Amino acid sequence: MLWVAWGQMRRRPAAFAGLAVAMFLAVATVTLFGSLIAAEVTAPASARQPEAGPGLMVIAGAFGEIAVLVAFFVVVNALGFALRQQHRELALLRTIAATPRQTRRMVRAQVVMTTVLVSVPGGAVGVVAAHRFLAALQRLGLAPGVRVPTTPVPVLAASAVALVVGLAASAVAARRVSRIAPAAALTASATEHGRAGVPRLLLGVAVLVGGGLLLRLAATRPAEESDKAGQASLLASLVLLVAVALLGPLVVRLLVGVLGAPVRRLAPGTGWLADAQLRGYARRLSSAVVPVALLVGLSGTMMIMTRTAGDTTGMTGSGVTSATDVWLRQAELVLLASFAAVSTLNTLVAATAERRREFALLRLVGATRPQLLRMLGAEAVLTTAVGVLLGALVAGAASAAFSTAVTGSPVPSVPVAACWYVVAGAAALTVPAVVVTGLRAVRGPAAELVSGDRD
Template structure:
C-alpha cells in the first residue's frame, strides 16, 4: 500500500496541491506564533516590562488562537477534497480485494508524505514571518527593542510541535474521511463514488446544531462584555463567527438547498436554458454545492466580521473620547484580517477547483446527449454566480451576528458601523475568486473526448 500511495501522489499531483498549500500555511502559522512565544520566554523580565502594551505573548496568543483554528479548518477541508478526488480509485481498490485497513493505510501514507514535504518550507516561512511580525510590533512600541526570535534549538522544537499538531489533525480527519469508503461493501464502493446522498446524516446535523448553540453562547458572551474590555469582546465575537461557520459547514446541504430553492426561480426566468439546468444541478447535488459555498462564506464571514468590528471600534473612539481603540489595535486587526483572508482565499480556490474538476464525467455525459461546450460553460457561469451569492449571503449573516454582538458591547447599540466600501470590496473579491476559478477549471474539464472520459480512459 505504501508503494501504491506514493504512485498516486506522482500520478495525480494536482489532487494534493491544495492539501500541500493548506498544510504549508498551517505549519507556517503555528511556527510563526510558536516562535513569538519562544522570543517572549527567552527575553529577560526587565526587557519585557520595559515595553508598552499587553506584551508579546498576549498579542501572539490573542492573534494566534483564531488563526490556528482557521488553519486547521482549511487543512481538514483540503484533505477531504484530496480524498474525494481519488474516491473512484479507492473504490476500485476495494473491488480487487483491498481491505478497509489497507485503504486507510494508503490514505495515511499520502497525508504523512504530503505533510513532510510541506514541513521544511512551512517552517522557513513561519520563522521569517515571526521576525517580520516582531519587527513591526517593536516599531509600534509593543515589544522591547532587544527581543529577538531565538537562534537556539527552540525554533526547531517549535517546528516539531507544529508538525506533530498538523499531522495529528490530518490523521484524525483522514480517519473520518476514509471511514465511509473503507467500511462499505466492495461492490457498493464503486457505485458510491459516483453518487451523492440526498440527506444530511443525523450525527452531522446534531453536531451542526451543537456548533450553532456554541456560537450563540459566544455571541452572548461578546455582547455582555463591558466597553473597556473591547479586545475580549472582539476575540469572543470573532471566535463566535468561526464556530457559526463550522455550523454552516455541518448543516450546509440543508441550508444551501433552501437558498437554492429561493434563488432558483428568478434564475430560471432570466436564463431559461442554462438557468434551469444550473438550478437542477444545484438542487440535486446539495452536498457538492455546500462544499463550494462554505469556503466563500468563510472568506466573507471572517473578513466582514473583522472589518466591521474595526470600523465600529474606530467610530466609537471618534464619537466619544475613549480609549476603545488605538493605532496599534487597528494595525493588529488589519494584520489578522490579512492572514485570515489568505487562509479563506486558499480554501475557496482549493475547494472550487476540486469540486469543478471532479465533474469531468458529468460534463462528458451531457456532451454525449447533445450539450455543446458553450452551453456547458453558460451553465457553469450561472452556477458560479449562484454559488457566490449563497456564500456571500451565509457569510454576511454570520458577520452581521458577530458584529452586532461586538457593537452591543462597545457602543451599547446593536447596530454596528458598517464600512460599506470595504464590504463591497470583500464581495467583489469573493466573486473574483469564485467565478473565474470555476470557469477556468470548467473550461479544462469540458475538453477531451467525451466517450473516453465516460469510459474511464481519461480522467
C-alpha cells in the same frame, strides 16, 4: 500500501496540490506564532514587560487561537476533496480485497508524506514571517529588546501539530469508503447521498448553539474589555461557519431554491440546468459555498468590528481602541482573508475538476462546450450569492454582539465600501476559478472521459 499511496499522489498531483498548500499554510502559521512565543520565553526578564500595549505572548495567543483554527479548517476541507477525487480508486481497491484498515492506512500515509514535503518550506516561511512580524511590532513600540531565537522547536512543533490534525481529519474523511461493502463503495463513488446523516445534523445544531453562546458571551463583556469581546465575536463567527458547513446541504438547498428563480427566468436553458445541478448535488455545493462564506464572514466581521471600535473611540474619547489595536486587527484581517482565499480557490478548482465525467455525459446527450461554460458561469454566480449571504449573516451576528458590548447598541458601524470590496473579491475568486477549471475539464473526447480511459 505506502507505495500505492505514493503512486496515487504522483498520478493525481492536482488532487493533492490543495492539501499541500493548506498544510503549508498550517505549518507556517503555527511556526509563526510558536516563534513569537519562543521569543517571549527566551527574552530577558526586563524585556518581557511592555511599557505600553499588550505583551508578545498576549498578541501571539490572540492571533494564534483564531488563525490556527482557520488553518486547520482549511486543511480538513482540502483533505476531503483530495479523497473525493480518488474515491473511485479507493473503491476499486476495496473490490480487489483491500481491507478497511489498509484503505485508512493508505490515506494516513498520504497525509504523512504531504506533511513531510511541506514541513521544511512551511517552517522556513513561518520563521521569516515571525521576524518580520516582530520587527513591525517593535516599530510600533511593542516587544523592545526581544528577538526570535534560532531554534528548530517551533518548526518541529508546527509539523507535529499539523500532522496530528491531518491524521484526525483523514480518519473522518476515509470513514465512509472504508466501512461500507466493496460493491457499495464503487457505486457510491459515482453518486451522492441526498440526505445528510442524523448525527451530522445533530452535531450541526449543537455547534450552532455553541456559536450562539459565544455571541452572548461577547455581547455581555464590559466596554473596557473590548479586546475580549472582539476575540469572542471572532471565535463565534468561526464556530457559526463550522455549523454552516455541517448543516450546509440542507441550508444551501433551501437558499438555491430561492436564489435560483431569477437565474431560471434570465436564462431558461442554462439557468435551469445550473439550478438543477446545484440542488441535485447539495453536498458538493455546500463544500463550494463554505469557503466563500468563510472569506466573507471572517473579513466582514473583522472590518465591521474595527470600524465600530474606531467610531466609538472618536465619539466618546475613551480608549476603546488605539492605532496599535487597529494595526493588529488589520494584520489579522489580512492573515484570515489569505487563508479563506486559498480555501476558496482550492475547493472550487477541485470541485469543478472532479466533474469531468459529468460534463462528458452532458456532451454525449447533446450539450455543447459553450452551453456547459454558460451553465458553469450561472452555477458560479449562484454559489457566490449563497456564500455571500451566509457569510454576511455570520458577520452580522458576530459584529452585532461586539457592538452591543462596546456601544450598548446591536447596530454596528458598517464600512459599506469595504464590504462591497469583499463581495467583489469573493466573486472575482469564484467565477473565474469555476469557469477556467471548467474550460479545462470539458476538453478531450467525451466517450473516453465517460469510460474512464482518460483522466
